[in-house]
Amino acid sequence: MRRYFLLVASFSLLLGLLITAWQENRQPKAISLTPTLTGQVEYCLTCHADLAEISTSHPVNTFGCVLCHGGERLSLDANLAHSTMRGGKNPSDFSVVQASCGGDNCHSGTAGNFRNHIQRATTSIQATYAGAIANIRYTFGVQPDLKARMGIFDIREPQSTSGITELAVFNPTQETNLFIQAFGQNCLTCHLSAPPLPKSAYFRFTGCAACHTPTQSPGRMDTEQLQSNQIHKLTISISYTQCDTCHNRGNYNLRTLTFEPRQDLPADRLHDYYQPIGQFTSCEWILDCIDCHTRTEAMGDGNLYSVKKDIQYIQCKTCHGTLTDLPLTITLADPNDLAFRFALLNPVIDIILGDTLLVTEKDEPFWNIRVLPDGTYELFGKADGQRHVFRTVKGSACLQDPARQDSGSCHECHSVER
Amino acid sequence: MRPSFFHHLHPPTIPAKQARFRYTLAAGGLAVFLMLILLVTGILEMFYYIPTPAEAGTSIQTLTFLVPYGGLVRNLHFWSAQFLVIVSIVHLFRVILTGAYAPPRRFNYLLGMGLLVLAILLDFTGYVLRWDEGIRWALVTGTNLVKSIPLIGNVLYTIMVGGTQPGPATLIRFYGWHIFGLTLTAGILVAWHIFRVRRDGGIAVPPPPLREDQTRITRSELISREIFAMLLVSTSLILLSAFAPAPLAAPITASAQFSESTRAPWFFLWVQQLLKMGSPFFWGVIIPLAVLILLSLIPYIFPKPIKHELGRWFPKSNRIAQAVALVIFLSILTLTLLALLTAA
Numbered sequence: 001m002r003r004y005f006l007l008v009a010s011f012s013l014l015l016g017l018l019i020t021a022w023q024e025n026r027q028p029k030a031i032s033l034t035p036t037l038t039g040q041v042e043y044c045l046t047c048h049a050d051l052a053e054i055s056t057s058h059p060v061n062t063f064g065c066v067l068c069h070g071g072e073r074l075s076l077d078a079n080l081a082h083s084t085m086r087g088g089k090n091p092s093d094f095s096v097v098q099a100s101c102g103g104d105n106c107h108s109g110t111a112g113n114f115r116n117h118i119q120r121a122t123t124s125i126q127a128t129y130a131g132a133i134a135n136i137r138y139t140f141g142v143q144p145d146l147k148a149r150m151g152i153f154d155i156r157e158p159q160s161t162s163g164i165t166e167l168a169v170f171n172p173t174q175e176t177n178l179f180i181q182a183f184g185q186n187c188l189t190c191h192l193s194a195p196p197l198p199k200s201a202y203f204r205f206t207g208c209a210a211c212h213t214p215t216q217s218p219g220r221m222d223t224e225q226l227q228s229n230q231i232h233k234l235t236i237s238i239s240y241t242q243c244d245t246c247h248n249r250g251n252y253n254l255r256t257l258t259f260e261p262r263q264d265l266p267a268d269r270l271h272d273y274y275q276p277i278g279q280f281t282s283c284e285w286i287l288d289c290i291d292c293h294t295r296t297e298a299m300g301d302g303n304l305y306s307v308k309k310d311i312q313y314i315q316c317k318t319c320h321g322t323l324t325d326l327p328l329t330i331t332l333a334d335p336n337d338l339a340f341r342f343a344l345l346n347p348v349i350d351i352i353l354g355d356t357l358l359v360t361e362k363d364e365p366f367w368n369i370r371v372l373p374d375g376t377y378e379l380f381g382k383a384d385g386q387r388h389v390f391r392t393v394k395g396s397a398c399l400q401d402p403a404r405q406d407s408g409s410c411h412e413c414h415s416v417e418r
Numbered sequence: 419m420r421p422s423f424f425h426h427l428h429p430p431t432i433p434a435k436q437a438r439f440r441y442t443l444a445a446g447g448l449a450v451f452l453m454l455i456l457l458v459t460g461i462l463e464m465f466y467y468i469p470t471p472a473e474a475g476t477s478i479q480t481l482t483f484l485v486p487y488g489g490l491v492r493n494l495h496f497w498s499a500q501f502l503v504i505v506s507i508v509h510l511f512r513v514i515l516t517g518a519y520a521p522p523r524r525f526n527y528l529l530g531m532g533l534l535v536l537a538i539l540l541d542f543t544g545y546v547l548r549w550d551e552g553i554r555w556a557l558v559t560g561t562n563l564v565k566s567i568p569l570i571g572n573v574l575y576t577i578m579v580g581g582t583q584p585g586p587a588t589l590i591r592f593y594g595w596h597i598f599g600l601t602l603t604a605g606i607l608v609a610w611h612i613f614r615v616r617r618d619g620g621i622a623v624p625p626p627p628l629r630e631d632q633t634r635i636t637r638s639e640l641i642s643r644e645i646f647a648m649l650l651v652s653t654s655l656i657l658l659s660a661f662a663p664a665p666l667a668a669p670i671t672a673s674a675q676f677s678e679s680t681r682a683p684w685f686f687l688w689v690q691q692l693l694k695m696g697s698p699f700f701w702g703v704i705i706p707l708a709v710l711i712l713l714s715l716i717p718y719i720f721p722k723p724i725k726h727e728l729g730r731w732f733p734k735s736n737r738i739a740q741a742v743a744l745v746i747f748l749s750i751l752t753l754t755l756l757a758l759l760t761a762a
Contacts (some may be wrong), residue, residue, distance in 0.1 A: 006642060008651035016656035020490060023660045030484060043483070072668055074479040084668040 030076060035064030042073035043067050044081070055234040059344055068100050092208035094122055094153075094193050101208060111302055114338060120207060120376055121192070123157050123249040124300025124311070128244075129191035131307040133170045136187075140177045148306040152191050155304070162303040162310065166242075182257040190246055197261050201393035209234075211298070214242050236290075237346045239383040240269065243289045248274050270416070279408075279415040281316075283390075288383040292319070294364045315405045318360055319369065319377070321392040322402050329371055339367035348385040421637075427612075429620050429636040435631045436729045437640060441516070444647040445509035446615075448535075451648050452502040453608060454538075455655070455661035459495035460597065467547070469593040470509040471586050474549035475669025480533045482666060489663065496664030497655050499541050503685050506534045514743040517723025518622035524717040525697070526614035529607055531714045538685055543596040545683050549589055556682045557584055566699040605653060607745035623729040648753040681761050691760070709746055716742065 031137035074345035109115025128151030151167035171183020537564030580587025
């Protein structure tokens with residue numbers, strides 16, 4: 001054999017070794033993190049170091065990434081690292097939420113300490129869609145009344161005090177009525193487990209993130225743009241635009257039993273509402289939805305219900321009182337009061353011991369509404385932080401009928417022109 | 419110059435015609451070289467690998483991603499193992515298609531067959547040691563095949579798996595077999611196989627009077643050629659290891675489901691395809707065993723190659739053996755391709 005061959009082969013091996021060394025050195029330097037809650041080292045920050053911390057109550061040094069997202073904590077290969085992530089990019093999807101967000105010390109704690117969020121959210125009307133399903137099934141004669149019997153997933157809640165303790169899964173293919181089948185095929189797009197509609201003007205996640213993870217510029221881009229503008233954020237400061245991703249995104253066509261997502265990108269909150277006949281008082285379009293609607297209304301109270309009105313209880317009088325009574329209030333005397341926790345998580349108001357806040361008849365504190373010395377009330381928007389001052393009905397010239405407290409009655413005088 | 423130990427491993431001279439690459443394909447020598455690489459890289463891997471279900475996957479991830487050049491070591495081990503199976507098969511078919519198994523080399527042929535089986539078993543046990551979702555289907559299917567054997571299947575399964583289903587005992591048993599039982603046996607058989615090559619007269623050639631070409635090369639020349647082949651293979655292994663990492667998936671968890679993409683390792687894809695035809699015992703055990711036995715019996719049941727035809731490809735005197743071997747090879751290749759296409 002010619003020495004030349006051996007020389008070339010030796011050089012090729014040397015070149016191979018150099019390439020390997022170059023390949024090894026061009027790998028990113030692993031960035032380790034050992035979260036205090038897990039005590040297990042993880043290397044997600046090697047690629048995700050520039051990701052903003054998801055919220056002040058979930059500091060990365062405490063939680064890390066894997067505790068919530070799953071994934072292979074040691075892998076520096078993106079495909080492998082992401083292969084076991086829970087719920088893809090969204091660990092709060094209800095199919096995996098218990099593993100991601102649950103735990104006695106996290107969000108599946110007891111009702112007593114207001115930490116049973118997962119149980120409440122998954123039994124809520126927004127998750128079960130039980131009301132709409134019951135309504136359609138009743139309308140087409142396959143169930144005798146409007147009581148909910150079926151939901152998006154089967155669920156048992158023996159402790160439910162609403163009279164409904166379980167829901168069977170609604171399976172449109174097992175329905176004999178063609179309209180109900182069509183409803184199942186076309187209209188199950190409006191619950192917390194439903195992925196956003198393709199080409200919809202609005203994008204949202206599923207599960208908890210549907211409300212708590214806003215997009216960067218909500219309601220202003222098409223789906224693809226919004227997907228590329230997702231932000232790593234969990235918040236209780238939820239703008240009305242986030243609610244609109246479900247509640248102003250189109251309408252049902254009852255003739256064809258289809259959902260027609262709106263094609264425009266609504267810019268004017270008051271005039272671009274999907275129902276032309278909708279009436280609004282100024283606080284309904286100036287404030288954000290969560291300024292009035294409490295978390296129990298939005299996330300449920302742990303019971304199974306048939307329709308929205310069974311859980312919704314906030315009325316105009318909750319804040320404005322009646323001709324004879326002022327709204328309910330509470331004076332903060334306990335430093336562990338729930339109101340302080342909310343104000344800490346969403347610091348739009350600086351409340352202190354001794355402050356008097358509004359409270360609902362179910363004892364939910366309006367921690368953002370404080371009674372002022374002159375008898376008026378100041379409200380700080382939970383989403384925008386803006387201050388609004390309002391008065392009570394008592395002592396005013398209001399013609400309120402105490403027996404008629406639904407919004408329609410108040411709209412008769414107080415709704416604005418659209 | 420006094421010959422060194424390595425020189426002594428080679429005969430002083432060998433026939434030039436039969437020492438050509440186009441005749442030997444360098445398969446036997448490369449198989450030994452690959453085994454040495456596997457031994458060295460395997461020992462290095464043992465410093466990090468933890469053979470428990472809870473830590474096997476994470477220890478491999480630690481080795482692969484966090485230990486400096488750990489990924490390279492693992493990739494070299496993986497690719498050397500795949501190369502070993504390939505060159506062993508190439509070596510087998512070279513021997514059959516040149517009639518080199520003719521007496522007195524029949525017993526050494528059986529030793530070689532044993533080594534091929536050991537190489538495949540080592541590959542399979544090493545594959546299982548990953549203990550990740552990528553191997554679960556093969557582990558469950560492979561061990562269940564053993565269970566399908568009448569009368570002794572359940573006993574064999576329990577011995578192999580260490581319980582009623584794959585678990586911690588399975589992993590430690592596969593680990594024991596991989597690093598000790600099979601490796602030790604393979605080491606002994608390799609030494610025996612090489613010894614028998616020398617004892618049986620070196621490479622198969624016609625008797626001296628019948629040789630057309632009497633030229634011989636020295637062992638220095640032979641070693642140079644071996645080094646050349648080793649350098650080329652090393653370069654290929656290094657480059658493959660740098661750019662084509664060994665497969666790795668998420669560790670096995672009880673809740674995970676088999677994905678549609680799970681399949682047997684490439685050298686068992688033909689068996690996977692056979693299993694689709696029906697009885698696991700017949701198609702998964704009897705047929706592969708029959709193929710192995712048929713290949714092993716080639717030197718004994720088919721006409722012997724005549725001496726003056728030795729040392730060249732496709733001697734006329736063993737055409738039946740060549741045909742049988744080629745039919746087997748093409749059948750396995752076709753089944754493998756079908757399995758790949760089905761998976762795709």
